[in-house]
Amino acid sequence: MNTKRIVSLFASLSLVLSMSLGLTGCGDKAAQDDNQGSTDGESTKYTVGICQLVQHEALDAATQGFIDALNEALPGEVEFQTKNASGDSANCSTIVNGFVSDKVDLIMANATGALTAAAAATSDIPILGTSITAYGVALDIDDFDGTVGGNISGTSDLADLEAQANMISEWFPEAKKVALLFCSGEPNSRYQIEEVAKCLSDKGIETKEFAFTDTNDVASVTQSAADYADVVYVPTDNTAASNTEAIANILVPAGVPAICGEEGICKGCGVATLSINYYDLGVTTGKMAAKILTGEANISEMPIEFTEATPKYNPTMCETLGIEPRDGYTAIEG
Amino acid sequence: MSFLSSLMNALPGAAAQGLAWGIMAIGVYITFRILDVADLTVDGSLATGGAVCVMLIRGGFNPWLALLCAMLAGMLAGFITGLFHTRCGIPAILAGILTQLALYSINLRIMDSKANQALSVDKYPLLLSQRYVRELSLKNPLPLLLIFTVAVIAALYWFFGTEKGSSLRATGANPNMARAQGINTNSNIVLGLMLSNGLVALSGALLAQYQGSSDINMGRGAIVIGLAAVIIGEVIFGKVFMNFGLKLFAVSIGAIIYYIVLQIVLQLGLNTNDLKLITALIVAIFLAIPYWKSKMFRHKVQPQSAKNGGNGHA
Numbered sequence: 001m002n003t004k005r006i007v008s009l010f011a012s013l014s015l016v017l018s019m020s021l022g023l024t025g026c027g028d029k030a031a032q033d034d035n036q037g038s039t040d041g042e043s044t045k046y047t048v049g050i051c052q053l054v055q056h057e058a059l060d061a062a063t064q065g066f067i068d069a070l071n072e073a074l075p076g077e078v079e080f081q082t083k084n085a086s087g088d089s090a091n092c093s094t095i096v097n098g099f100v101s102d103k104v105d106l107i108m109a110n111a112t113g114a115l116t117a118a119a120a121a122t123s124d125i126p127i128l129g130t131s132i133t134a135y136g137v138a139l140d141i142d143d144f145d146g147t148v149g150g151n152i153s154g155t156s157d158l159a160d161l162e163a164q165a166n167m168i169s170e171w172f173p174e175a176k177k178v179a180l181l182f183c184s185g186e187p188n189s190r191y192q193i194e195e196v197a198k199c200l201s202d203k204g205i206e207t208k209e210f211a212f213t214d215t216n217d218v219a220s221v222t223q224s225a226a227d228y229a230d231v232v233y234v235p236t237d238n239t240a241a242s243n244t245e246a247i248a249n250i251l252v253p254a255g256v257p258a259i260c261g262e263e264g265i266c267k268g269c270g271v272a273t274l275s276i277n278y279y280d281l282g283v284t285t286g287k288m289a290a291k292i293l294t295g296e297a298n299i300s301e302m303p304i305e306f307t308e309a310t311p312k313y314n315p316t317m318c319e320t321l322g323i324e325p326r327d328g329y330t331a332i333e334g
Numbered sequence: 335m336s337f338l339s340s341l342m343n344a345l346p347g348a349a350a351q352g353l354a355w356g357i358m359a360i361g362v363y364i365t366f367r368i369l370d371v372a373d374l375t376v377d378g379s380l381a382t383g384g385a386v387c388v389m390l391i392r393g394g395f396n397p398w399l400a401l402l403c404a405m406l407a408g409m410l411a412g413f414i415t416g417l418f419h420t421r422c423g424i425p426a427i428l429a430g431i432l433t434q435l436a437l438y439s440i441n442l443r444i445m446d447s448k449a450n451q452a453l454s455v456d457k458y459p460l461l462l463s464q465r466y467v468r469e470l471s472l473k474n475p476l477p478l479l480l481i482f483t484v485a486v487i488a489a490l491y492w493f494f495g496t497e498k499g500s501s502l503r504a505t506g507a508n509p510n511m512a513r514a515q516g517i518n519t520n521s522n523i524v525l526g527l528m529l530s531n532g533l534v535a536l537s538g539a540l541l542a543q544y545q546g547s548s549d550i551n552m553g554r555g556a557i558v559i560g561l562a563a564v565i566i567g568e569v570i571f572g573k574v575f576m577n578f579g580l581k582l583f584a585v586s587i588g589a590i591i592y593y594i595v596l597q598i599v600l601q602l603g604l605n606t607n608d609l610k611l612i613t614a615l616i617v618a619i620f621l622a623i624p625y626w627k628s629k630m631f632r633h634k635v636q637p638q639s640a641k642n643g644g645n646g647h648a
Contacts, residue, residue: 055607081603082606083600083606084606084607084609085606085609086606086607086609086610087551087554088551088554088555089545089547089549089551089552090351090355090541090545090552091609092545093347093351093464093544093545094347094348094351094593094596094597094600095600095606096464097344097347097348097351097464097467097597098340098344098347098597098600098601100343100344100347100468101340101341101342101343101344101345101347101468102340102343102344102601103340103343112450113450113547113549116450116452116545116546116547117464117545117546117547119454119546120454120455120463120464120465120544120545120546120547121347121464121465122465123456123465137448137452138450138452139452139454140392140451140452140453140454140457150456184442184447184449184550185438185442185449185550185551186449187448187449187450190447190448190449213438213439
């Protein structure tokens with residue numbers, strides 16, 4: 001009986017092993033596709049691990065910008081391991097664990113969940129965050145002064161929130177009530193709407209929060225926001241970015257304009273925005289990475305960097321709502 | 335760096351993650367195998383455990399006390415599901431989904447309306463952190479996780495041997511018979527759900543410390559990992575581990591194997607956009623193995639064991 005058990009144990013173990021090998025066997029091709037832009041492993045000098053939280057237009061653009069900038073600064077010298085956690089923060093830990101055991105030279109953490117996982121995993125390997133709105137909030141640092149220190153630095157996608165609040169009164173001087181439309185599941189969105197609300201209340205404009213939890217209740221929450229407000233403000237919010245059409249379909253018939261935190265959202269449902277280009281943001285991170293890899297700069301002394309924001313407006317939406325575009329704004333194409 | 339040596343390097347991390355998820359999987363085992371109830375509360379209660387633990391530690395509480403509170407919060411979640419099921423007559427699977435849905439908002443409230451709360455090991459006296467997983471020191475999370483796993487298994491082994499525990503097993507095995515013996519099956523179901531979700535929340539609390547933050551989405555899909563661990567453990571050790579304690583241990587090993595397989599897949603450089611597909615395939619393969627084995631080896635007890643792979647628990 002006992003031998004029988006052991007035999008069947010071995011049988012199942014070997015099955016498992018062959019299965020996982022079979023699974024991974026088909027992975028080798030994908031691996032080559034993954035390492036975009038890198039040359040053969042022998043000539044590369046540095047290995048950079050990229051951990052991105054979720055598949056997303058803006059985050060993808062930042063990752064691409066990062067890779068392009070590094071390939072330009074150190075052509076053929078960098079090998080990339082691009083990994084995506086598919087929206088699951090537990091996967092970030094697994095991915096980063098792989099990077100640390102591979103002893104990569106640098107980790108690029110794209111979005112907050114990836115950054116906290118990387119920060120928990122290592123205090124030696126340099127970590128550059130990208131698409132992080134507020135490092136002080138994401139890493140829980142008291143009295144944040146612009147430099148994280150230790151092995152962490154990076155770039156922030158924070159557009160000037162005060163300037164965004166000013167845009168609302170610039171475009172709509174008569175607005176009395178502003179609805180703040182965002183997803184309750186995203187840490188950065190809350191920070192943005194709180195800051196904007198502060199600026200608006202200084203101007204004597206009333207604000208109210210309208211939070212949706214996911215794609216399914218975007219429409220109904222937007223409806224109540226449109227009922228309440230003269231103008232809607234949408235921060236840089238991933239869920240909102242995926243649902244611009246649903247938002248527009250409610251705001252346009254209601255005749256309520258929206259000011260947005262980011263170009264992608266503005267293109268779908270907004271009137272005007274102070275836009276950050278995520279590709280440029282990735283490029284900025286890539287340039288920082290090049291300096292760290294070559295030893296030109298010490299990451300513990302590097303402050304968080306930003307990119308320039310451009311004021312833009314959505315010509316189709318302005319026409320539909322009968323709003324005259326303001327001076328100094330460029331039209332969003334497409 | 336060669337693939338094997340980098341994989342060896344990655345093993346401690348995969349093992350630690352597996353051990354932490356293993357406690358969660360043991361919780362799933364209690365409802366899924368012993369109580370014979372599919373409880374989907376776990377997707378919410380895992381995040382509840384993480385949220386409570388992180389917020390209390392940030393508020394200056396002792397980490398051990400925070401773990402205990404997280405566990406109690408999880409038990410409360412299980413209690414609610416139990417009430418939905420037994421007092422309101424809602425089918426178990428739906429009761430779990432309802433609680434899970436409600437927990438999203440509750441977890442947000444716990445985390446001060448923020449979707450992600452950081453918990454830095456540099457700032458708080460955490461019990462465990464991923465940072466030290468490769469260090470040979472007392473700060474290494476592996477021994478602590480192992481102690482937790484053994485303690486949980488020992489406690490459950492003792493509990494399911496008591497009169498109450500036996501009646502709980504009877505409730506799962508044959509509710510009609512259990513009622514005929516004068517067992518209150520409803521209160522047993524509630525108790526089982528509380529026990530299960532308490533463990534799930536404990537696991538969430540450990541994971542939050544391990545990964546350095548609690549996240550509103552951290553429990554999403556947890557039930558799949560839990561079931562995968564239960565089934566992997568059963569497939570590999572089902573014929574060897576007959577003792578109840580060892581069966582629970584097999585679940586924990588199942589979780590470790592799950593994470594090691596995932597790590598191998600990642601190390602080999604598979605396109606991570608296919609991650610969810612691969613996860614589903616891993617689980618599907620392990621679910622299919624008992625069936626294939628029965629075809630290949632032609633056991634004498636084939637018809638029954640093929641239908642429900644290793645149901646009889648000691």
